[in-house]
Amino acid sequence: MKRTTKRIATAASVVAILLGISLLLAGQWRTPPNIPPSVRDAVVEPQQGGQERSIDWDVLPRNVVAWVYVPGTSIDYPVVEGSAADPGFYLFHDVEGNYSAWGTPYIANGCSDGLESYLVMIYGHHMSDGTMFADLAKFSDRAFAEGHGEIVLYTPSRTIHLVPKLVNVVNANDRGVLLAFDDQDELTAYMGRESEESEVVLGEIPDNSRVYAFVTCSYETSNSRTVVYAVEEVQ
Secondary structure (H helix, E strand, C coil): CHHHHHHHHHHHHHHHHHHHHHHHHHCHHHCCCCCCHHHHCCEECCCCCCCCCEECHHHCCCCEEEEEECCCCCCEEEEEECCCCCCCHHHCECCCCCECCCCCCEECCCCCCHHHCCEEEEECCECCCCCECHHHHHHHCHHHHHHCCCEEEECCCCEEEEEEEEEEEEECCCCCCCCCCCCHHHHHHHHHHHHHHCCEECCCCCCCCCEEEEEEEECCCCCEEEEEEEEECCC
16 A cells, blocks of 8 residues: 555656656746736747747737847736836736736836936846846847847837847946936946956947846855846847
8 A cells, every 4th residue: 555655646747847848948937927927928029930929908908119029038028107106016916916936027207208218227036946137137148149149128119129239237236327317428428337347248339229237146246146238239
């Protein structure tokens, strides 16, 4: 009887392991619990080859202003815009305003013109379960960055295909990311300084480009941030 019970337990363990592997491969464990099904279902996958996925904006909360997707990673999330009254709100709240340790990727409050700012900074948590912007920290490895050369930013008006250009790891205890610029020349000068400091340089940032900065925590120091600068792909 004990041998039979042991065999049953062993078989159950094997099934559980196999199920776990299948779920992992399917990405089921890469979706944080703070993304409601109604929000996840807003992503409309293409029905035919050659077509692009799209976002059904009508089913999303009004505070969702974009959707970020990095092929080949777990980054595939709605983006909200921070509030001046409570700029850190989405660090610990989901898109519906409920408390969540995962938070929600958001446009930093310092980007006064939102998606139309000279530099658009989008921040997301680096979660230990590999979700949210955890994969963004891997861009500090040149091989990884070169193998993930596209960031797609969906907005209600259009789909923006971005190309990563710079990856800079900064110690937030020493300085932050500059967000306010008076004009394009000031942004160009700033990006020149960032290029000189960056761990990975994948290409130059063209003049007069709007720059998108994707930011997450990383652990080179106790308060490091990995910043991936990207610009729109020129067709």
